[in-house]
Amino acid sequence: MGYETDYYDVTPGHKSGVGIRFSRAVALVQGKKSRRKEPSVPLFNLSANLGHVRLVYLIRVSQHDHDMVLVAAADAQALHALTAGVMANSPPACKASTSVKCVWIPAGIAVVPEQKKRVQGRAEWVPAQ
DSSP: OEEEEEEEEEEEOSSSSEEEEEEEEEEEETTEEEEESSOSSOOOOOOTTOOEEEEEEEEOSSTTSEEEEEEEESSHHHHHHHHHHHHTTOGGGGOOOSSEEEEEOOTTOOOOOEEEEEETTEEEEEEOO
């Protein structure tokens, strides 16, 4: 077995919000490292109008003790309402439409937002704030 680390770039959107684009992947399978041109599990295929995103960590009793979901919306107000609905465990909140979308992160996959910063003169990846 092995694992894969996928990298995504998060950049400012054209009019507002952000864009998420796959950058690269590195897989380590049976001790051998290789680069991948596509993610094994595509997660962030969002339409351009869903530029407002939030990663929500839900801590609740479940098979996995937590769930992660990326919520996306066309505007900040819709994102706030969608987040509240997801946190209240309201299934209709995640009904996909042209203005909102929920991307549930599958079991066994973790999303860790990081940003590159200079730490003691060296470029390092640190948790995003």
